[in-house]
């Protein structure tokens with residue numbers, strides 16, 4: 328597959344003012360809410376240290392913890408499967424469904440199944456798959472991948488959703504009101520839920536000591552998917568294991584606050600065994616994770632709890648849109664994980680960053696994100712030189728830097744990173760990595776003018 | 785080599801150097817304010833709070849849920865029109881207007897209540913109903929999430945949910961709206977358990 332040109336995609340996104348402005352505003356609001364929520368918890372930094380240490384301990388002993396989880400899940404009557412990659416995962420899921428004549432499946436949001444391409448795999452084999460998460464369903468109806476890992480449809484305006492629902496459901500196209508649209512969705516999805524023959528969910532945490540799967544949703548999607556039908560399948564990335572409930576508490580306190588600024592998500596659901604009269608399957612998925620564990624610089628990305636905070640704080644993500652990354656995971660976490668899946672295809676992503684370190688500062692599990700981005704540039708420079716596209720990455724940085732207010736806000740809480748990396752060094756990094764010395768867009772020229780003058784294709 | 789063996793071998797080969805597993809403190813602060821803290825947190829999550837049992841519970845329900853035709857009660861305090869066991873097909877619980885259930889645990893920090901298959905009996909009555917009224921003994925409120933996870937339900941139940949306010953979604957425009965797929969309103973009543 329061809330190289331994803333994030334900078335070009337971003338430039339197209341920016342051309343469309345309505346979406347650029349509304350996306351930036353929404354994502355920045357989430358970032359501010361995260362800060363407010365963190366401030367209200369005096370032990371916030373201590374929780375981050377604990378979360379980081381728990382994840383590092385678990386990853387350092389992942390083999391034994393996986394076996395412990397498996398043994399306990401089996402003791403609870405759960406069937407445990409192992410999948411080396413996305414294809415194996417999808418095949419296992421399909422075989423389970425087929426052998427039980429389950430041709431309708433409801434899903435709660437799962438980034439892992441996005442990563443594995445599960446929905447298209449099942450649909451092409453005749454399984455009717457319905458997303459139950461509102462954002463995910465919107466994207467499904469519009470045949471578009473998620474633009475944010477927490478809010479898949481964040482790149483759409485309320486007007487976009489009104490137009491989409493009117494096309495699909497025949498609702499009022501002029502009623503761009505989130506409450507009305509949520510009603511429309513509920514009305515149309517409920518029958519799918521009550522009639523589905525199987526339910527599928529992802530996993531936020533898998534508890535080794537109890538064999539339980541923990542899934543966190545704001546709509547109760549996992550609870551419905553797991554309890555309405557009798558057959559329940561749960562996909563688990565192998566890095567999702569944590570030792571026990573004591574540790575789970577630390578992550579539950581951090582996750583929602585980091586993601587949306589809420590003290591907790593509405594439903595924190597723990598599934599230790601199948602519902603009465605039902606059956607429960609867990610598919611443990613590797614898909615490159617065990618290899619990444621051995622990458623000296625990059626294994627800490629496996630600590631990620633998918634809160635999206637690094638994306639919300641990232642000035643490039645906010646102004647590029649999530650779809651510009653052309654990948655399952657986007658923003659800073661996408662930059663440091665996607666190249667481990669397909670290095671050539673995602674070789675440009677590490678250049679979609681100002682290296683301001685804000686991502687590292689908000690990460691609840693203290694992943695050294697901006698250092699990893701920098702290290703990936705080194706890897707790409709050695710292996711896949713594509714200077715013309717790097718130049719495009721600079722264009723995006725130039726766009727941002729020409730908005731001093733946005734840039735100041737983006738970096739104001741990044742003291743720690745800025746100590747290591749003074750602001751002027753950001754320019755230097757581009758110059759170090761660029762083959763040609765590039766001059767960023769002057770702040771008094773608009774990006775559009777500058778882009779038109781300087782575009783290379 | 786089969787997949788399981790392959791993954792476990794590759795994981796073991798690649799595990800980074802060991803890190804100590806830290807102990808987790810309980811972070812206690814103001815244990816005397818539990819009920820008011822619970823109320824504040826619950827309301828923040830769009831839940832409703834009642835400080836004591838209504839003198840006439842039936843009248844309270846009629847007044848607050850005037851359109852409710854089917855009330856499913858999982859508690860001895862109120863008879864209701866249905867019992868959870870009436871729903872042999874769990875998906876049929878979608879016809880419930882109001883579910884009444886008791887929670888064994890509340891969390892002041894977040895306004896969450898615990899529900900498991902022991903209280904719900906038919907788990908879907910907690911999600912497919914339009915509205916839910918949850919009875920909670922104020923003595924069962926703990927201070928924070930660390931305390932909550934000491935509850936035995938998280939080791940012993942097949943299914944346990946910490947439910948916090950009504951189902952919501954912020955997927956359109958980033959502001960949380962109700963309804964979503966689960967209950968549209970959630971009310972917690974401070975109601976001491978019968979001895």
Ligand code: SF4
Nearest residue numbers: 631632634635637690
């Ligand atoms: S890398 Fe950190 S901040 Fe980003 S999604 Fe993962 S846990 Fe959240």
